Amino acid sequence: MRSKLSRSSEPVSRIVYEExxxxxxxxxxxxxxKIWAGVQEGWVLLKNLERM
Known part of the structure; x- marks a missing residue:
């Protein structure tokens, strides 16, 4: 998960599989x-997510 919507943006957190x-x-x-994961907000590439 990144602070801005750019691959060069600094990572702020990681998302674990099936989180x-x-x-x-x-x-x-x-x-x-832009997602909310627990206590952190940030940007991820849509192709890295799977709808459940």
């Missing part, structure tokens, strides 16, 4: 989503 997250918003290009 549930809440999608807060989607980038204009649809490539990134």
């Amino acid at each position: 549930e997250v809440v999608v807060l918003e989607k980038s204009a290009d649809g490539e990134w989503v």
